[in-house]
Amino acid sequence: MRIIDEFTQSECRVTLMNWNNRYIIKVEKGLFEQVFKIDQFVLDGEQHLRQLLNDDFMANIDRQFEAMEYALNRALGGLYPSA
Numbered sequence: 001m002r003i004i005d006e007f008t009q010s011e012c013r014v015t016l017m018n019w020n021n022r023y024i025i026k027v028e029k030g031l032f033e034q035v036f037k038i039d040q041f042v043l044d045g046e047q048h049l050r051q052l053l054n055d056d057f058m059a060n061i062d063r064q065f066e067a068m069e070y071a072l073n074r075a076l077g078g079l080y081p082s083a
Contacts, residue, residue: 004046010058016049029065
């Protein structure tokens with residue numbers, strides 16, 4: 001697995017990787033992470049990866065993090081500390 005880039009965006013740690021003919025976008029926030037795998041032949045190259053991470057995409061990711069936190073908090077009976 002090759003790391004292409006690592007950076008912070010919208011309070012998230014973003015890691016862009018290339019592995020097995022796929023681009024991988026890993027987004028971490030707190031104790032949660034989301035991973036997106038994209039066939040490398042769908043994109044025009046590595047530079048296109050960063051273009052995917054626009055405001056709309058990141059807002060959707062943030063909503064998913066909120067849903068993940070909510071689900072975990074419910075499963076733990078309200079014991080998970082909210083951020």
